[in-house]
Amino acid sequence: MNASDTRLALAILGVGHFGRFHALKAAANPRIRLLGLADADAARAATVAAEAGTEALPPVSAIAAADAVIIAAPTRFHHDLAMAALAAGKHVFIEKPIGATLAQADALIAAAATARRVLQVGHIERFSAAFRAVVEAPAGGRALSWDAVRVAPFRPRSLDVSVVLDLMIHDIDLVLTLAGEDPDAVEAVGATVASDRPDFAVARLRFPGGRAAVITASRVSLAMERRLRVLGTEGEMSVNFLDRSLAILRRGGAEPVATMPGSGIDRATWTDHDSLEAEQAAFVGACLDGAPVVVDGAAGRRALKVALAVEAAIGGA
Numbered sequence: 001m002n003a004s005d006t007r008l009a010l011a012i013l014g015v016g017h018f019g020r021f022h023a024l025k026a027a028a029n030p031r032i033r034l035l036g037l038a039d040a041d042a043a044r045a046a047t048v049a050a051e052a053g054t055e056a057l058p059p060v061s062a063i064a065a066a067d068a069v070i071i072a073a074p075t076r077f078h079h080d081l082a083m084a085a086l087a088a089g090k091h092v093f094i095e096k097p098i099g100a101t102l103a104q105a106d107a108l109i110a111a112a113a114t115a116r117r118v119l120q121v122g123h124i125e126r127f128s129a130a131f132r133a134v135v136e137a138p139a140g141g142r143a144l145s146w147d148a149v150r151v152a153p154f155r156p157r158s159l160d161v162s163v164v165l166d167l168m169i170h171d172i173d174l175v176l177t178l179a180g181e182d183p184d185a186v187e188a189v190g191a192t193v194a195s196d197r198p199d200f201a202v203a204r205l206r207f208p209g210g211r212a213a214v215i216t217a218s219r220v221s222l223a224m225e226r227r228l229r230v231l232g233t234e235g236e237m238s239v240n241f242l243d244r245s246l247a248i249l250r251r252g253g254a255e256p257v258a259t260m261p262g263s264g265i266d267r268a269t270w271t272d273h274d275s276l277e278a279e280q281a282a283f284v285g286a287c288l289d290g291a292p293v294v295v296d297g298a299a300g301r302r303a304l305k306v307a308l309a310v311e312a313a314i315g316g317a
Helices: 017-028 042-052 059-065 075-087 102-115 129-136 163-179 275-289 297-316
Strands: 008-013 032-038 068-071 091-095 119-122 143-151 185-191 200-206 212-218 225-232 235-240 245-251 263-268
Touching: 008 017, 008 059, 008 275, 017 032, 017 042, 017 068, 017 275, 032 042, 032 059, 059 075, 068 075, 068 275, 075 091, 075 102, 091 102, 091 275, 102 119, 102 297, 119 275, 119 297, 129 163, 129 235, 143 163, 163 200, 163 212, 163 225, 163 297, 185 297, 200 297
Parallel strands: 008 032, 008 068, 068 091, 091 119, 143 212
Antiparallel strands: 143 225, 185 200, 200 212, 225 235, 235 245, 245 263
16 A cells, blocks of 8 residues: 555544644544544543544553654643653654753654654644745845734633743744744743733844844733734735735835835735644655655754743843
């Protein structure tokens, strides 16, 4: 049988809010055979297993039965669960962040390399139609700065980590991808509001050569907001992810702008697709077909390194 005809035997470790979505998507994927799932809450595991048409298993049994695992447990369990899976020769998809420390990230990357197994990190925004629209937008010129905003009203989940590792890390990963390099300086402010960890944060990243990014994240906002602004040598790109709009102000556009002679505004939108479905499909393709891993352990480590620097800057502010 060809690799493309084979189904990936998969188990899911952790079926809280997001893990449940993973289970339901996996159950509907024709290239996945969902063998079972595990969760510290036995009742939760049984409920989600019934929804997904699979069975609840102890973590050790789930790992042993599968060829690959998705780890959607709280961050503090990422390292131990992933190391156990890799030691057993399993492919691993691990939700962001890759781990709680850089040492944990390094250990996982090394273990995956030794086992010659896929290690993919769940930075789901890389698979969104919105990010694809940003990457493919013909803005021209060289980006000089990025301004990203991701804020939402308070919800009592993911409080085991700060807003930096919960929300901001998404935009950290996107900015690093767009910049194509790591920052050489990180400044940040933030504060606790509704939990015992920072609930909002504003970070400023400085890149070699003077480029910069300002990233704002909050889980205690009055309303949801998702924006990205890119300033460059040829103009500006402004993206509103919630209303799916993208506008580019640049030289040589078709629509004249009185305040900027010789310039124009190009407007575009995109058709959304299921980002989680696309992310899982990429993992399956890497496991079964040998496709390149879009968000590998090194990418997860880069985002974590900056996120931890942001947390350190907040702590020292």
